[in-house]
Amino acid sequence: MATRPRRRYAARLPPDERRTQLLDAALAIIDRDGYAGVSIDAIAREAGVTRPVVYSVFDGLGPLLYALLDRQERRALRELVAALPTDIAPEDADALLLETVRRLVAMVTADPATWRPILLAPAGTPAPVRERIERDREIVRGRMRALLEAGLAQRGGPPLDTEIAAHSLVAVAEHFGRILVEEPDRFDGERLVDAVRSLLVALGSS
Amino acid sequence: MATRPRRRYAARLPPDERRTQLLDAALAIIDRDGYAGVSIDAIAREAGVTRPVVYSVFDGLGPLLYALLDRQERRALRELVAALPTDIAPEDADALLLETVRRLVAMVTADPATWRPILLAPAGTPAPVRERIERDREIVRGRMRALLEAGLAQRGGPPLDTEIAAHSLVAVAEHFGRILVEEPDRFDGERLVDAVRSLLVALGSS
């Protein structure tokens, strides 16, 4: 009974680098197989290491995913804020809107590994992670609502339930974000921009 | 060592009734705990029966959930088709739209147990079930698209990417459907109707 030869030791890393590496491994798994495939065991395997190594850095899968979100959230929100307009340019609102859509599409397609875990979060995520993402979503809606109100005020638009409108816009954005991430060939990004343009024309927006 | 007393036998049922009962049990679990809580074991427990009973009727969890979807899909699509307008009434399109929204809201709030498994499906559902629901979604989008095109043709609306528009409308509808099912107190149904009404006014829809 040839007892299996001892496993070759993985390169030794200080906790900080190990931590980074493990988070990268988790991200790679999520990007490849979705949240379904993620487990302490899978992460250890992906990193070429054994489970106790993972436990030496994180207290379990929940805290690990939370830490991952912690790291990715910053990047994602930064990208998002950069893509959204900062204020309303009344004279060229349409062009600004189109440019924003274009930026959002580019943002997601350029870095799907960042966006997939966020857009697909409901599927099998631990509750704390899901709650956190929902909180972020709420923040984005708040910002969207502020933009809407500012826009309506400046352009003298008619009254509108801006909370509902913000929900709707974010829902649509997420829907197409999900498609961009999961079936990148389904809709060309520019087609989405064109659709918004047509909509603006249809609305007779000046 | 007091060996546990033999479990009391559950009422004997012919396969058909047992099948129905098990599907009901699965539905109750999904309605209560979401897809996360569903397993052969949990379903057997919920039905007051042991696992082999479940296996005598279904080949496993996948087929069981598929059968459940089979049963619920019919009801759901029937309700949905009943709620959507059948044709375009050009002279009172706005009222028809408002009525449709009202009907959709009523449909979901009246029977959340039917709609929760569909609206929340991505979370932890076996692939075949998810694919099936996605197919249904595609059907609904197709219908929505036909309505849009008919409406635009009749009312001489401007050109629009109706595929994108249908995606958007369904995405918004699902978003609010999910909220209605998960946080019924967040938005009053009538508020959603009002929002659509305001939107129509804002569009200067005649």
Added chain:
DNA sequence: GATTGAAGCTACACTGGTGTAGTATTCGTG
């Protein structure tokens, strides 16, 4: 009221994942 077949139950073997105690290896330092 005995028989018997359908419908349930128990018990077991298996899988894949968790978490940890104890041991082996590496590598920087003196």
Added chain:
DNA sequence: CACGAATACTACACCAGTGTAGCTTCAATC
């Protein structure tokens, strides 16, 4: 070049779920 701290590995006990073989009970029939 020896040693000790840091880092990794092995091995185990545990859990929850799966799927099945074989035994038990029930109830319809004669």
